[in-house]
Amino acid sequence: MDAIDLSRLQFALTTGIHWLFVLLTLGLAPLVAVLHTASAAASDPERRARRELQARFWGQLYVVNYALGIVSGLVMEFQLGLNWSGLGEYAGNIVGAPVALEGMVAFFAESTFLGLWIFGWGRLGPRLHAALIWLVALTAYASAYFILVANGFMQHPVGHEVRGGTAYLADLGAVMANPNALVAxxxxxxxxxxxxxxxMAGVAAYHFARRTPHTAFFRAPLRLGVVVAALACYPLYAVGDVQFRGIAEQQPLKTAVLEGGAEGAAHAPPAWIAVPAETMVALGWVLFFAPLIALVLLPRDLLVRTRPLAWAVVALVPLPFIASVCGWLFREAGRQPWLVYGELAVTDAASPVPAAAVAAVAASLVLFTGVLGALAAADWVIIARLAHRGPDGVRLGAPEPEPAPAPHSVRTP
Structure with missing residues (x-):
């Protein structure tokens, strides 16, 4: 493998791992906000305390995932300067601003709101405290938007003009409202x-399958998780269909590969993208029907009382992660040999690396992938342990223990 192949593999592995953190962060944030809002709105003290403990339990899982995800994002962004300097030279005037805005939103606004939320238990008013986690969710999605604006330009370059081999911004509105980014x-x-x-439903179902004594604690999150997944499954399918039709129009060679046409086979090097694309579609149908079936089973409490059904819900947890990574592979790898589609080839975007320095690129591949792999493993181990402990293991927002009284000195006559 040459330096370009190693750089592509490195970015693919590190970005794919980082995306797993992002997906769970975006998914859990609004659900934790709903639980916290329910706590703040509850008038019955017992109900308020239970809802607050639920928000703290799932908020604890969110915080662990967010913290390790931030570190993985830092590792990933180093590669833009190290391995892809040609992209900065050509499209830095376009993609630099949204990438910078994403950094400011994620590392300043979102982190600040999350810090206030973490340390605000028992110190802030209930409504203000609940508002903070909604701001965390809002800034998380704003961060995703800015990244997709940069990525959308690479997928479907709009709103610019090329002078002297460099892209310059010509229409900010077109770049920010790029249909490719908005649909994505x-x-x-x-x-x-x-x-x-x-x-959320899987963690709750895991405890029901193990016959937890905390039935009242896990019942509401089970219902919330199933309802949210069921409500989002059709938009996932519908918007995905719109996105695919947009890709077919903007990048016809990518869809030609899926259709098996001679043109696609001749001109699109990554013919293997049909495998992740078909895997994504197959898992998409499972993720479409499974939440709807679970929704039907909720009223009779069958997911709570029937162990096989509870374990079936647990088994659904990894599927959206697998489907999402497959979709990312189809979106990113399928536009080869272009990095900015139709304008900047991958070979021109890569940093110039002499043959003698290929070993250094290989070393950075091993180092970066190893660091992100370790972060991902640590993330899932910690989350699994905290989820297994249940409400008895919640530390987020727990009151600080009172210091033990100082021993009294005894005087001897």
């Missing part, structure tokens, strides 16, 4: 809600 945002939003809903 809708698809990502629906996918995240299905993911977050099934993750």
């Amino acid at each position: 945002l809708g698809h990502v939003t629906a996918a995240a809600l299905v993911t977050g809903g099934l993750a």
